[in-house]
Amino acid sequence: MGPVFVIAVAFVLFSPALYADSGPLIELEAVEAELMQDVDDEQRLSLLLRRGQLARGLGRYAQAKVDAREAIELAETLGSPEKRGRALHLLGTVKAEQGRLAEAIDTFFEAREILADTDDHAGHGRALMAIGVAYLMAEEYRGGRDYLEEARALAETHGLDGLKLAAINNLAIVAQNLEGMEASLSLYQEALDLARAQDNQPEVARVLALLCQPLVETGQLDDAEAACLEGKDLLDELGSLRLRAGVGVNLARLRLAQGEPDQAEAHLREAVDLAEGKVPTVERDAHRVLYELYEERGDYRLALEAYQRVHALNESMLAEDRRRESARLEAQYELDRSEREIELLELDRQLAAVRMQRQRWMLWGTGSGLIILSFVAFFIWRVYRARAQRGEELAARDPLTGLLNRRGFTILADLEASRGQREGYTKAIAMADIDHFKPINDQYGHAIGDTVLKVISDRLQNNVRGFDSVIRWGGEEFLIMLPRVAEAECFELASRLLEAVTRDPVETEAGSIPIQMTIGIAQVTDGFDDAVARADEALYEGKRAGRNRVIVAD
Ligand SMILES: Nc1nc2c(ncn2[C@@H]2O[C@H](COP(=O)(O)OP(=O)(O)OP(=O)(O)O)[C@@H](O)[C@H]2O)c(=O)[nH]1
Structure with a gap:
């Protein structure tokens, strides 16, 4: 890469006319102060672009990249392709200046693609130009030429003189390198x-x-x-x-x-004075020409001096190149490190966001978990309650006949008491006891006795009204709860029941067994316990009176 090329490329790439202005540190501080204010998105986008450009000018590449990237996103959100293209251009320029030409070219292509669809012809042209120059820096002159030609044509179409001039200058460099x-x-x-x-x-x-x-x-x-x-x-x-x-x-x-x-x-001599210690390449060129001149003239002492100077300058330039290269590598390393730090910070931020989200989810999850747990607990409670109820029910029922037992009667009595009070109806209690049951057991066996008990309980059940309840009170004794029965109706009702239950003998494996039953019945006037006691009294009165009858309690 010759000096002409370097000068030209440096001009084109770093030209303030082509790229955003490189401003002083003071302007950067002013922009930063503005960015701290409460600005809207449009303003923020402009400020980010400005700060990125200023940072680039000051060699603060990490900052410039961060700003460019944020500007790219913000411009996309705001639907501003021009500014997005500009931000991409800025990012590409930073990458090119960092020597990351392949990445820079990709970014410039992206900028060009976006800007090509806008009215920002200057921006489009700058992107084309940037691609061309980046190719030139990569010594890909033929590739670069195409984009420089395109930039030139675009500049001509839209009267962009500065761009056209820059394109021609760069095309001259291409021609110099490719054709001489x-x-x-x-x-x-x-x-x-x-x-x-x-x-x-x-x-x-x-x-x-x-x-x-x-x-x-x-x-x-x-x-x-x-x-x-x-x-x-x-x-x-x-x-x-x-x-x-x-x-x-x-x-x-x-x-x-x-x-x-x-x-x-x-x-x-004038050139050497100007360049000495400042522009070694030109100084060396000057000494080289001086060496040729003195040699031509036969002044070997001066020729030797010039030659030694050329040699020394070459050496120092090589050393300087090495120093620069190692400084560049160091800077690159430092840059990579700081960029990685920025990436890490960004990752930290994302991680924090994810954590917050997760916490939210956890809170939500805990909340919904609690709700689900409540449902599960409620469900379990329902199941347990159902089981408990079933257990209670089982405990409230007689396993042989399936009728409510005494325990069942207590529950039923509570329900019936409040219902009766609410609805204000009268009720009665009947106590029915199979006559001479012991001899059945004794004669046919306990199992046949069970069958008889079962058949009688079914008959009782089948011959009471829908809202009456039959309870196995114990042994061969049954209690019947009879709501909505007036005192005058008690005898008649109990008699019909007795008749229905005992009319037919019970058919068993051991044969037909005729059945008799005695019933004592009492109106509920002073609570169930009192009624039960009075009905029981009436029952025993009936037993004493010869059995197989109905006795109404006083
Ligand atoms: N098979 C069977 N027998 C039972 C059951 N519970 C009680 N018993 C029997 O029922 C009989 C009741 O006899 P008692 O109290 O003398 O009464 P009873 O023989 O009917 O005489 P009265 O009531 O005075 O007419 C007893 O022999 C009990 O063993 C049962 O669940 N199954």
């Missing part, structure tokens, strides 16, 4: 005409300085003299050290070619 000095001449000439037309004096001076060398080398001495001298005058005015020293060396070459070694020597 001569091929670049027409392009430099075109660039010069354009810069003159734009009255852009620094650009005119720069192009003249660049044009000087190929004109000398291609032997176009008159044109070279005109270009070199005009360039030198302009540069003396504008004061670019590197270019002034460079033009001095080219002027010396011109004078040598013109057979004027003394003038050449004067230009070279």
Whole structure:
């Protein structure tokens, strides 16, 4: 990569005219202060872009990248492709300046794709230009040429003179590298005409300085003299050290070619003074030409001195290159580290967000878990309650007949008491006892006795009203709860029941067993216990009176 190329690329890539302005530290601080304020998204986007550009200018690449990335996202959210493209361009430029050309090219392509669909032709052109220059930096001249041509055409279509000039300058570099000095001449000439037309004096001076060398080398001495001298005058005015020293060396070459070694020597001494300690490449070039000049002249002592100087400068430049390379690697390492730190911070932030989300979920989960648990607990409670109820029920029922037992009667009595009170109806209690049951057991056996008990309980059940309840009170004794029965109805009701239960003998395996039963019945007037006691009294009265009858309690 020759010095001309480096100068041109550096100009194109870092040109404030092409890229966002590199501002002073004070402006960066002002932008940062503004960013701390309560700004809306639009303002924030502009400020981020500005801070990113300023940070890039100051070499704070990590900051510039962070800002560019945030701006890319924000621009997408706000639906601003122009600003998104601009932010991508900024990101690509930072990557290119960090030497990450492949990544930079990808990012510039992305910017170009977005900007191509907008009215931001300048932005589109800058993206094309950036792709071209990045290719040039990667020494891919042919690839670069295509995009530079495209940038140039776009600049012509939309009257973007600055962009067009930059494109032509870079195309000249491509031509110089691919086809040689001569091929670049027409392009430099075109660039010069354009810069003159734009009255852009620094650009005119720069192009003249660049044009000087190929004109000398291609032997176009008159044109070279005109270009070199005009360039030198302009540069003396504008004061670019590197270019002034460079033009001095080219002027010396011109004078040598013109057979004027003394003038050449004067230009070279001047160039050495300008470049000494500041622009070693130009200083070395100057000494190299001096060596040739002194050797030609036969002044071997000065030639040797010039040669030694060239050698020393080469050595120091190599050392400087090595130092720079190691500093670059160190800076790269530092940058990677700080970027990694930023990434880690970002990961931390994301992790914190995930943790918060998880906590929310956990809270939610705990809440919903509690609800689910409550449901489960409720369900279990229901099951247990059902089982308990079933257990209670089982405990409240007689296993042989399936009738409620005494325990069942207590529950039933409570329910019936409150219902009766609420509805205000009268009720009665009947106590029925199978007559002479013991002899059945004794004669046919306990199992047949059980069968009889079962059949009688069924008959009782089947012959009471729907809202009556039959309870196995114990042994062969049954209690019947009879709601909605007036005192006058008791005898009749109990008699019908007795008749229904005992009308037919009970059919068993052991044969037909005739059954008799005695019933005592009492109106519930003073609670169930009292009624039960009175009904029981009536029952025993019936037993005493000869059995197989109904006795109504007093
Ligand atoms: N098979 C069977 N017998 C039972 C059951 N519970 C009680 N017994 C019997 O029922 C009989 C009751 O006899 P008692 O109290 O003398 O009464 P009874 O023979 O009917 O005489 P009265 O009531 O005075 O007419 C007893 O022999 C008990 O063993 C039972 O669940 N199954």
